[in-house]
Amino acid sequence: MQHVSEFRVRYGETDQMGVVYHANYLVWCEIGRTDLIRALGGSYADIEREGTALAVVEAHLRFMRPARYDDLIRVTTRVTEVRSRVVRFDYEIGTDQGVQLATAYTTLVGMTRDGRSTTLPTALREGLERLCTPS
Amino acid sequence: MQHVSEFRVRYGETDQMGVVYHANYLVWCEIGRTDLIRALGGSYADIEREGTALAVVEAHLRFMRPARYDDLIRVTTRVTEVRSRVVRFDYEIGTDQGVQLATAYTTLVGMTRDGRSTTLPTALREGLERLCTPS
Amino acid sequence: MQHVSEFRVRYGETDQMGVVYHANYLVWCEIGRTDLIRALGGSYADIEREGTALAVVEAHLRFMRPARYDDLIRVTTRVTEVRSRVVRFDYEIGTDQGVQLATAYTTLVGMTRDGRSTTLPTALREGLERLCTPS
Amino acid sequence: MQHVSEFRVRYGETDQMGVVYHANYLVWCEIGRTDLIRALGGSYADIEREGTALAVVEAHLRFMRPARYDDLIRVTTRVTEVRSRVVRFDYEIGTDQGVQLATAYTTLVGMTRDGRSTTLPTALREGLERLCTPS
Numbered sequence: 001m002q003h004v005s006e007f008r009v010r011y012g013e014t015d016q017m018g019v020v021y022h023a024n025y026l027v028w029c030e031i032g033r034t035d036l037i038r039a040l041g042g043s044y045a046d047i048e049r050e051g052t053a054l055a056v057v058e059a060h061l062r063f064m065r066p067a068r069y070d071d072l073i074r075v076t077t078r079v080t081e082v083r084s085r086v087v088r089f090d091y092e093i094g095t096d097q098g099v100q101l102a103t104a105y106t107t108l109v110g111m112t113r114d115g116r117s118t119t120l121p122t123a124l125r126e127g128l129e130r131l132c133t134p135s
Numbered sequence: 136m137q138h139v140s141e142f143r144v145r146y147g148e149t150d151q152m153g154v155v156y157h158a159n160y161l162v163w164c165e166i167g168r169t170d171l172i173r174a175l176g177g178s179y180a181d182i183e184r185e186g187t188a189l190a191v192v193e194a195h196l197r198f199m200r201p202a203r204y205d206d207l208i209r210v211t212t213r214v215t216e217v218r219s220r221v222v223r224f225d226y227e228i229g230t231d232q233g234v235q236l237a238t239a240y241t242t243l244v245g246m247t248r249d250g251r252s253t254t255l256p257t258a259l260r261e262g263l264e265r266l267c268t269p270s
Numbered sequence: 271m272q273h274v275s276e277f278r279v280r281y282g283e284t285d286q287m288g289v290v291y292h293a294n295y296l297v298w299c300e301i302g303r304t305d306l307i308r309a310l311g312g313s314y315a316d317i318e319r320e321g322t323a324l325a326v327v328e329a330h331l332r333f334m335r336p337a338r339y340d341d342l343i344r345v346t347t348r349v350t351e352v353r354s355r356v357v358r359f360d361y362e363i364g365t366d367q368g369v370q371l372a373t374a375y376t377t378l379v380g381m382t383r384d385g386r387s388t389t390l391p392t393a394l395r396e397g398l399e400r401l402c403t404p405s
Numbered sequence: 406m407q408h409v410s411e412f413r414v415r416y417g418e419t420d421q422m423g424v425v426y427h428a429n430y431l432v433w434c435e436i437g438r439t440d441l442i443r444a445l446g447g448s449y450a451d452i453e454r455e456g457t458a459l460a461v462v463e464a465h466l467r468f469m470r471p472a473r474y475d476d477l478i479r480v481t482t483r484v485t486e487v488r489s490r491v492v493r494f495d496y497e498i499g500t501d502q503g504v505q506l507a508t509a510y511t512t513l514v515g516m517t518r519d520g521r522s523t524t525l526p527t528a529l530r531e532g533l534e535r536l537c538t539p540s
Contacts, residue, residue: 007277011304011314012156012297016149016204016453017516022461023147023431027282034281034340044281045340048421055471056427061464066520069151070304070315111422115471142412146439146449147432151318152381157326158296162417169416169475179416180475183286190336191292196329201385205439205450246287250336282426286419286474293417339421 001131003036005075006096009067019066025093026059029104032077033089040127051113052121054087058107065101072096080135082128084119085110090135105135136266138171140210141231144202154201160228161194164239167212168224175262186248187256189222193242200236207231215270217263219254220245225270240270271401273306275345276366279337289336295363296329299374302347303359310397321383322391324357328377335371342366350405352398354389355380360405375405406536408441410480411501414472424471430498431464434509437482438494445532456518457526459492463512470506477501485540487533489524490515495540510540 007028015021037044044054067073074094081088086109093102110118120128142163150156172179179189202208209229216223221244228237245253255263277298285291307314314324337343344364351358356379363372380388390398412433420426442449449459472478479499486493491514498507515523525533 010297011150011300012158014151015146016151016153017458017460018151021147022464023428026428026431027280030281043340045338053422055422055468057468059427059464059466059468063460063462063464066460068315070313145432146435152323152325157329158293161293161296162415165416178475180473188287190287190333192333194292194329194331194333198325198327198329201325203450205448281420282428284421285416286421286423288421291417 001133002076002078003032003039005032005035005077007031007073009069009071009073011069014069017066019068022061022063025061025063025102025104028073028075028093029089029091029106032075032091033106036077036079036089036131037124040124040131042124042127047121047124050121052118053111053113054108055111056106057109059104061102061104063102065099067095067101078133078135079128079131080105080133082125082132084125085117087120087128136268137211137213138167138174140167140170140212142166142208144204144206144208146204149204154203157196157198160196160198160237160239163208163210163228164224164226164241167210167226168241171212171214171224171266172259175259175266177259177262182256182259185256187253188246188248189243190246191241192244194239196237196239198237200234202230202236213268213270214263214266215240215268217260217267219260220252222255222263271403272346272348273302273309275302275305275347277301277343279339279341279343281339284339289338292331292333295331295333295372295374298343298345298363299359299361299376302345302361303376306347306349306359306401307394310394310401312394312397317391317394320391322388323381323383324378325381326376327379329374331372331374333372335369337365337371348403348405349398349401350375350403352395352402354395355387357390357398406538407481407483408437408444410437410440410482412436412478414474414476414478416474419474422471424473427466427468430466430468430507430509433478433480433498434494434496434511437480437496438511441482441484441494441536442529445529445536447529447532452526452529455526457523458516458518459513460516461511462514464509466507466509468507470504472500472506483538483540484533484536485510485538487530487537489530490522492525492533
C-alpha cells in the first residue's frame with residue numbers, strides 16, 4: 001500500500017547549479033506523508049489541532065539524479081514502521097516519466113504541544129498500521 | 136537614525152538564473168527590522184512572547200541589480216512611520232562594496248494572539264518613534 | 271481573461287505565528303504567472319532555455335487575511351500591462367472558499383543570459399497582449 | 406580540526422509548531438561546509454566558477470531538540486572522508502549555550518557543468534585532506 005503525490009517543481013526551488021536545491025526534497029517528503037495521511041480519512045492539520053504533532057527525529061536522503069524546474073515530480077510514500085510513539089515513512093521521488101531521482105526515509109515521533117513525546121492518536125496509528133509494509 | 140545588518144548570500148537563496156531568488160529579499164528585510172528592534176534594547180522574540188506580533192500588511196520591493204551567491208549583503212533599515220498600531224520600515228539593500236541592489240518598504244500592524252489588530256507595546260512604540268525619520 | 275492556479279499550503283510555508291510566512295506569497299504569484307504562460311501554449315522553462323529570462327523588477331503585496339496550513343489556495347492571475355520589454359501581472363490570492371487573502375502585482379523585464387534587458391520573445395508578447403486587461 | 410559557524414535563527418525558518426522547520430538544517434549544514442572551505446583559503450563560489458560543483462549525493466540528519474526563533478546557532482563542521490571524487494562532512498548543530506540540537510552528515514561528489522562526476526580540484530582536495538579526521 002502506497003500513496004502517490006504529484007506536483008511541479010517551482011522556480012524558487014532551483015539553485016544556481018540549475019537543478020533543485022537539495023533541502024527541498026525534505027519538503028516534498030512532507031507533502032508525500034501529508035497526502036498519505038489525508039487519504040486515510042483524516043488530515044494532519046486536524047491531528048495537530050487536536051494536540052499531537054509529529055516531529056521529525058531522523059531523516060535520510062540519497063540523491064541519484066537532479067530534478068529540474070517545471071519537472072512533474074511524483075513522490076511515492078509508504079509506511080514502513082509503526083510503533084506506539086513512532087512512525088517511519090519511506091519515499092521514492094521521481095518524475096512522471098519514471099526517472100528515479102532520490103530515495104528517502106523519515107522517522108517521526110508523536111509530540112505534545114509542550115514538546116514531550118507521546119503516543120500517536122489511536123485512529124491515526126490504526127490507519128498507519130493497515131498501510132504498513134516493512135521495508 | 137538607521138541600522139545596518141550584514142550577512143552572506145546562502146547557496147539555497149539562488150535560483151537557476153544564477154542570482155538570488157526575489158522572494159528572499161523579504162526575508163532579508165525581516166532580518167533588518169529584527170536587528171533594528173534588538174538594537175533598541177528589546178528583541179522581537181520577547182515582544183511576541185509577551186503577546187503582540189507584528190504582521191506584515193503591505194510590502195513593496197524594487198529590484199535594481201541581482202545579488203549573487205556568497206555576496207556580503209548590507210541591509211540598511213530605517214523607521215519611516217510610527218502610529219499607535221502601525222509601523223513602517225524602509226530598506227536599502229546593497230553589497231559591502233556599496234553596490235545598490237534593491238529598495239523596499241514594509242508596513243506592519245500590531246496583532247494579538249487571536250489575530251486582531253492592537254496597539255504596539257508602549258516601550259517598542261517609544262523606541263521606534265525616537266528612531267523615526269519620515270521618508 | 272485570467273488564469274486560476276490552485277494548490278495546498280505546505281507545512282514549511284507556515285511560521286511560528288501559525289500562518290503562512292509572508293515571503294511565500296511571492297512564490298505563489300510566480301506559480302500563477304507560470305501557469306498563465308503555460309496556458310498560452312508555451313512554458314516559461316522553454317522561454318528561458320531559448321535565452322530570455324523574465325526578471326522581477328518590482329513587486330507589491332497587500333495582505334488582508336492570513337493563509338493557514340492545508341488551506342486550498344487559489345491564485346487568480348491577470349496580465350495588466352505589456353510593453354516591448356516589460357510585462358505586469360496582477361494577482362488575487364484567496365482560498366477555495368472565496369475568502370480573499372491578499373492582492374499583489376509584479377513587473378518583469380526581459381533579460382538576456384548575461385543580464386541585459388531585452389525585448390520579450392514575439393510569440394510570448396503576442397500571447398500576453400491577447401490576455402491583457404489593464405488594471 | 407573543525408570549523409565553527411554562528412548565526413541567528415530567522416523568523417521565516419520557523420513553522421507553526423513554533424520551532425525551526427526541519428529542512429532548514431540542511432541549509433545550515435551548507436553554511437558550515439562553505440565556511441570551512443573559505444577558511445581553507447578558497448571559496449566555494451570560486452571553485453564553482455572554475456567549473457567544478459559539489460553535489461550532495463547523501464544526507465542524514467538526527468534531530469534531538471528543536472531550535473527556536475532568534476536562537477544563536479553554532480554549526481561545528483568536520484571533514485570525515487576525502488576520496489578523489491568524494492568528500493564527507495559531519496556536523497554538530499547546537500546553540501551558543503552549548504545545547505545540542507542535531508547531528509548530520511552529507512556526502513558530496515565533484516560534478517562538471519554538464520552533470521558528470523569528476524575529481525575534486527587538487528587544491529581543494531589537499532586542503533580537505535589536511536583537515537580530515539575520520540568519524
